[in-house]
Amino acid sequence: MPKNKIEAFQETRDEQNQLVMKYAGKDLKRFYNLDWQIYRDGALPGRVKELIGLVSSLVLRCDDCILHHLTQCFEAGISDEELEEALAIGVIVGGSITIPHLRKAFQAWEELKKAKSPNKKEDS
Amino acid sequence: MPKNKIEAFQETRDEQNQLVMKYAGKDLKRFYNLDWQIYRDGALPGRVKELIGLVSSLVLRCDDCILHHLTQCFEAGISDEELEEALAIGVIVGGSITIPHLRKAFQAWEELKKAKSPNKKEDS
Amino acid sequence: MPKNKIEAFQETRDEQNQLVMKYAGKDLKRFYNLDWQIYRDGALPGRVKELIGLVSSLVLRCDDCILHHLTQCFEAGISDEELEEALAIGVIVGGSITIPHLRKAFQAWEELKKAKSPNKKEDS
Amino acid sequence: MPKNKIEAFQETRDEQNQLVMKYAGKDLKRFYNLDWQIYRDGALPGRVKELIGLVSSLVLRCDDCILHHLTQCFEAGISDEELEEALAIGVIVGGSITIPHLRKAFQAWEELKKAKSPNKKEDS
Amino acid sequence: MPKNKIEAFQETRDEQNQLVMKYAGKDLKRFYNLDWQIYRDGALPGRVKELIGLVSSLVLRCDDCILHHLTQCFEAGISDEELEEALAIGVIVGGSITIPHLRKAFQAWEELKKAKSPNKKEDS
Amino acid sequence: MPKNKIEAFQETRDEQNQLVMKYAGKDLKRFYNLDWQIYRDGALPGRVKELIGLVSSLVLRCDDCILHHLTQCFEAGISDEELEEALAIGVIVGGSITIPHLRKAFQAWEELKKAKSPNKKEDS
Numbered sequence: 001m002p003k004n005k006i007e008a009f010q011e012t013r014d015e016q017n018q019l020v021m022k023y024a025g026k027d028l029k030r031f032y033n034l035d036w037q038i039y040r041d042g043a044l045p046g047r048v049k050e051l052i053g054l055v056s057s058l059v060l061r062c063d064d065c066i067l068h069h070l071t072q073c074f075e076a077g078i079s080d081e082e083l084e085e086a087l088a089i090g091v092i093v094g095g096s097i098t099i100p101h102l103r104k105a106f107q108a109w110e111e112l113k114k115a116k117s118p119n120k121k122e123d124s
Numbered sequence: 125m126p127k128n129k130i131e132a133f134q135e136t137r138d139e140q141n142q143l144v145m146k147y148a149g150k151d152l153k154r155f156y157n158l159d160w161q162i163y164r165d166g167a168l169p170g171r172v173k174e175l176i177g178l179v180s181s182l183v184l185r186c187d188d189c190i191l192h193h194l195t196q197c198f199e200a201g202i203s204d205e206e207l208e209e210a211l212a213i214g215v216i217v218g219g220s221i222t223i224p225h226l227r228k229a230f231q232a233w234e235e236l237k238k239a240k241s242p243n244k245k246e247d248s
Numbered sequence: 249m250p251k252n253k254i255e256a257f258q259e260t261r262d263e264q265n266q267l268v269m270k271y272a273g274k275d276l277k278r279f280y281n282l283d284w285q286i287y288r289d290g291a292l293p294g295r296v297k298e299l300i301g302l303v304s305s306l307v308l309r310c311d312d313c314i315l316h317h318l319t320q321c322f323e324a325g326i327s328d329e330e331l332e333e334a335l336a337i338g339v340i341v342g343g344s345i346t347i348p349h350l351r352k353a354f355q356a357w358e359e360l361k362k363a364k365s366p367n368k369k370e371d372s
Numbered sequence: 373m374p375k376n377k378i379e380a381f382q383e384t385r386d387e388q389n390q391l392v393m394k395y396a397g398k399d400l401k402r403f404y405n406l407d408w409q410i411y412r413d414g415a416l417p418g419r420v421k422e423l424i425g426l427v428s429s430l431v432l433r434c435d436d437c438i439l440h441h442l443t444q445c446f447e448a449g450i451s452d453e454e455l456e457e458a459l460a461i462g463v464i465v466g467g468s469i470t471i472p473h474l475r476k477a478f479q480a481w482e483e484l485k486k487a488k489s490p491n492k493k494e495d496s
Numbered sequence: 497m498p499k500n501k502i503e504a505f506q507e508t509r510d511e512q513n514q515l516v517m518k519y520a521g522k523d524l525k526r527f528y529n530l531d532w533q534i535y536r537d538g539a540l541p542g543r544v545k546e547l548i549g550l551v552s553s554l555v556l557r558c559d560d561c562i563l564h565h566l567t568q569c570f571e572a573g574i575s576d577e578e579l580e581e582a583l584a585i586g587v588i589v590g591g592s593i594t595i596p597h598l599r600k601a602f603q604a605w606e607e608l609k610k611a612k613s614p615n616k617k618e619d620s
Numbered sequence: 621m622p623k624n625k626i627e628a629f630q631e632t633r634d635e636q637n638q639l640v641m642k643y644a645g646k647d648l649k650r651f652y653n654l655d656w657q658i659y660r661d662g663a664l665p666g667r668v669k670e671l672i673g674l675v676s677s678l679v680l681r682c683d684d685c686i687l688h689h690l691t692q693c694f695e696a697g698i699s700d701e702e703l704e705e706a707l708a709i710g711v712i713v714g715g716s717i718t719i720p721h722l723r724k725a726f727q728a729w730e731e732l733k734k735a736k737s738p739n740k741k742e743d744s
Contacts, residue, residue, distance in 0.1 A: 016723035023700060023726050027534050028708045030526065035716045038216050038523050043205035048172055052179045052210060056217045057717065059180045059469075061310070062681070064720035065217075080271060081167035086176060088276045092162050093180045093189075095467025096283045097305065097431075100312035103264035106271050140475035147452060147478050151286050152460045154278065159468045162275050181469065183717075185558070186433070188472035204519060212524045219715030220531045221553065221679075224560035227512035230519050286464050291453035296420055300458055303424045304431045304465045307593075309682070313465075328643060329415035334424060336648045340410050341428045341437075343591025344655045345555075345677065348684035351636035354643050388599035395576060395602050399658050400584045402650065407592045410647050429593065434557070436596035534712050539701035544668055548675045548706060552713045555676045561713075577663035582672060588658050589676045589685075 004115055006108060009067055039072070047076035051086045058090035058098055058105065066105050074112045083109060128239055130232060133191055163196070171200035175210045182214035182222055182229065190229050198236045207233060252363055254356060257315055287320070295324035299334045306338035306346055306353065314353050322360045331357060376487055378480060381439055411444070419448035423458045430462035430470055430477065438477050446484045455481060500611055502604060505563055535568070543572035547582045554586035554594055554601065562601050570608045579605060624735055626728060629687055659692070667696035671706045678710035678718055678725065686725050694732045703729060 021029070039049045050072040057065035073083060087105060091098050145153070163173045174196040181189035197207060211229060215222050269277070287297045298320040305313035321331060335353060339346050393401070411421045422444040429437035445455060459477060463470050517525070535545045546568040553561035569579060583601060587594050641649070659669045670692040677685035693703060707725060711718050 013723065016727055019726050019730060020723055023704050023729075025538075025701075025704050025708060027530055028704065028711060030530055031708075031711055031716075034523055034526055034530070035216055035719070038209075038213050042209050042521075043203060044175075044209045048175070049209070049213060051168075051172070052176055052213050053217065055176045055180055056183045056214065059467075060183055060217070060717045062717050062720060065717055079167060081273075084271050084273050084276065085162075085166050085168045085173070088273060088279075089162050089173060089176050090180065091276060091279055091467070092159055093177065093184070093467050093469055095431075095463070095465050095470070096279075097308045097310050097313055097465055098467070099283070100310060103261065103268055106267050107264055109271075110267060137472075137475065140479055143478050143482060144475055147456050147481075149290075149453075149456050149460060151282055152456065152463060154282055155460075155463055155468075158275055158278055158282070159471070166273075183715075184469045186469050186472060189469055205521075208519050208521050208524065212521060212527075215524060215527055215715070217715050217717055219679075219711070219713050219718070220527075221556045221558050221561055221713055222715070223531070224509075224558060227509065227516055230515050231512055233519075234515060283464055286457075286461050290457050291451060292423075292457045296423070297457070297461060299416075299420070300424055300427045300461050301465065304427055304462065307428045307591075308431055308465070327415060329645075332643050332645050332648065333410075333414050333416045333421070336645060336651075337410050337421060337424050338428065339591070339648060339651055340407055341425065341432070341591050341593055343555075343587070343589050343594070344651075345589055345680045345682050345685055346591070347655070348633075348682060351633065351640055354639050355636055357643075358639060385599065388603055391602050391606060392599055395580050395605075397577075397580050397584060397662075399654055400580065400587060402654055403584075403587055403592075406647055406650055406654070407595070414645075432593045434593050434596060437593055531712055534705075534709050538705050539699060540671075540705045544671070545705070545709060547664075547668070548672055548709050549713065551672045551676055552679045552710065556679055556713070575663060581658075581662050581664045581669070585658050585669060585672050586676065588655055589673065589680070 004111055006067065006071060006111055006115070009064070010071075013064070013068075047073070047078060050076055051078065051082070055086050055090040055093075058087060058101055059094035061094070061098060061101050063101055063104055066101055067108055070105060070108050071112065074109070074116075080109075128235055130191065130195060130235055130239070133188070134195075137188070137192075171197070171202060174200055175202065175206070179210050179214040179217075182211060182225055183218035185218070185222060185225050187225055187228055190225055191232055194229055194232050195236065198233070198240075204233075252359055254315065254319060254359055254363070257312070258319075261312070261316075295321070295326060298324055299326065299330070303334050303338040303341075306335060306349055307342035309342070309346060309349050311349055311352055314349055315356055318353055318356050319360065322357070322364075328357075376483055378439065378443060378483055378487070381436070382443075385436070385440075419445070419450060422448055423450065423454070427458050427462040427465075430459060430473055431466035433466070433470060433473050435473055435476055438473055439480055442477060442480055443484065446481070446488075452481075500607055502563065502567060502607055502611070505560070506567075509560070509564075543569070543574060546572055547574065547578070551582050551586040551589075554583060554597055555590035557590070557594060557597050559597055559600055562597055563604055566601055566604050567608065570605070570612075576605075624731055626687065626691060626731055626735070629684070630691075633684070633688075667693070667698060670696055671698065671702070675706050675710040675713075678707060678721055679714035681714070681718060681721050683721055683724055686721055687728055690725055690728050691732065694729070694736075700729075 039046055039053060050069050054066060054069035054073055057069055087102055091102055163170055163177060174193050178190065178193035178197055181193055211226055215226055287294055287301060298317050302314060302317035302321055305317055335350055339350055411418055411425060422441050426438060426441035426445055429441055459474055463474055535542055535549060546565050550562065550565035550569055553565055583598055587598055659666055659673060670689050674686065674689035674693055677689055707722055711722055
């Protein structure tokens with residue numbers, strides 16, 4: 001079964017991160033660690049933190065970061081409506097310059113939903 | 125009783141917004157309107173939307189926008205811990221370049237809390 | 249006849265926009281609508297507005313946005329000299345970090361001109 | 373007669389630029405020179421170039437740059453309507469994060485108009 | 497003896513950082529710590545790291561960050577010529593939008609030099 | 621022998637730059653020229669300037685610019701440790717949003733090292 005685009009992205013990212021770790025000194029390793037810690041459940045639930053990470057990535061216009069947080073939002077059970085409202089804030093705050101990233105975000109979301117559905121059919 | 129810094133900011137902003145509206149055409153007015161609508165309660169509660177707006181403003185490094193969303197967060201009853209966790213995400217995503225804005229954010233938060241407290245005492 | 253790169257971009261964009269509209273709530277739809285309205289002829293002619301949109305996209309470094317406005321500029325009859333002067337402003341304002349986008353902009357412009365020319369020949 | 377805010381800004385800028393020139397090497401001096409040249413009349417009239425510079429400054433959110441180009445636009449006879457349409461493009465492209473700068477832009481425009489008018493009166 | 501602008505900036509920053517630490521959780525504290533560690537002497541000397549931090553701050557256009565690294569560069573014995581060459585790279589990479597920050601950087605550098613000189617005289 | 625990714629990038633860039641020069645007016649040509657001049661040996665050695673250019677490109681998140689300066693750093697004999705310390709500064713200053721670019725930077729560095737090594741073996 002062929003990998004979809006999101007799985008391919010994750011595989012490449014994992015390989016590249018291993019290479020980063022080969023070179024990384026103590027400071028960079030600690031930053032990587034911090035970057036994982038901050039999205040855990042705390043006073044704010046992890047799902048809200050992932051939404052915050054997602055919209056931050058949209059307004060800063062980083063496709064890879066959007067894709068990562070989108071996957072986490074999907075795993076955390078964010079609904080279509082919650083996703084749309086969060087992304088709409090990002091578009092209004094960040095302007096039309098974010099729209100190319102919005103387009104890819106919804107495309108990836110659609111793919112995440114299809115990949116999970118047992119009876120998925122045609123796929124462009 | 126003298127106005128504090130946040131009240132002074134809000135007064136200036138209101139005056140300037142009236143001036144914008146004097147010049148604004150239909151498109152700009154509609155954008156202003158949209159900018160108000162997107163933070164209403166919906167599938168996501170308004171308080172989560174304000175946190176998203178706040179962190180977006182932090183990573184994009186806009187002090188006035190931070191101050192606005194901080195006030196809304198305060199009104200919405202966001203706790204110190206929730207605020208800190210949200211801002212920490214912004215700092216990790218956006219880097220040390222956001223720290224001068226983080227400093228002003230906590231200073232304004234402190235001021236908001238003192239302004240509300242009935243027995244507030246010394247104030248730097 | 250195979251599609252050129254710009255036609256392929258437009259087709260993908262149209263498909264993705266349909267997907268966005270499938271998810272979009274009222275606010276996002278209104279923003280999309282606004283984004284179309286602001287480039288119409290008004291006190292400023294549409295061709296000047298497209299140039300403004302183009303250079304804004306260059307300094308914000310968004311290839312898809314550049315490609316969109318470039319196509320609109322081409323349709324509006326912007327000359328090579330007008331284009332070059334506008335892009336030069338973007339490069340001076342935005343710095344050498346914009347140059348990779350400048351390169352793609354001129355490449356797309358060249359393609360737009362070749363696609364229109366009736367006797368176009370070899371094309372890399 | 374006291375200086376207004378725009379005159380004060382220009383005076384400070386001129387003093388600081390003299391200091392920059394005291395330190396500047398050949399490359400920096402040439403960049404400063406280029407920065408002046410690109411807004412001259414050419415295939416595009418200078419007034420259009422100033423509008424492009426203005427909106428670029430708005431989407432990149434630089435108050436000093438906005439103030440400079442605004443003054444040039446005023447000198448070039450840009451009308452209220454032309455200004456509003458150009459700034460509206462910047463707001464839609466750059467999002468609500470540009471609004472604090474939009475506010476200051478219209479305030480400065482109002483000041484430029486009052487400074488020119490012979491019978492100007494006081495206005496908060 | 498009145499404090500100069502840089503000393504005033506440092507005092508405010510220290511006060512605000514204490515307030516940040518009052519609210520900061522473990523993650524934010526660790527980030528603050530990391531932010532101090534990365535400029536130490538290592539394979540690259542601290543003075544080169546401060547220059548890198550300075551130019552990064554210039555292209556990202558953060559006055560407070562520029563002021564901090566400028567002070568560190570001054571303490572590390574960076575010469576006028578080294579400073580000018582580093583800042584010139586920032587201006588070419590980041591464009592004319594960085595110039596307002598360049599102006600303030602040289603003004604602060606001048607102040608740092610005057611504050612150190614034993615026979616300093618008039619000061620604007 | 622097939623070209624590696626970096627050689628392919630350089631070839632494309634050279635072709636596109638020739639196209640830019642076909643359209644470029646005097647100002648744009650002078651900017652291109654300036655962009656070459658500023659990395660020469662001066663008060664600061666060229667290798668330090670390339671590191672500054674590299675980290676500026678990382679915090680501004682431009683993959684093509686990173687790739688260019690990375691190649692120059694490699695030619696200038698920058699060590700793995702020097703590279704890692706410089707990039708770590710960029711990541712702390714610019715935040716986790718820079719990490720996708722960091723990943724590509726180390727991947728390109730690895731490729732540069734393999735391309736030079738006479739007995740290079742397996743290659744993912």
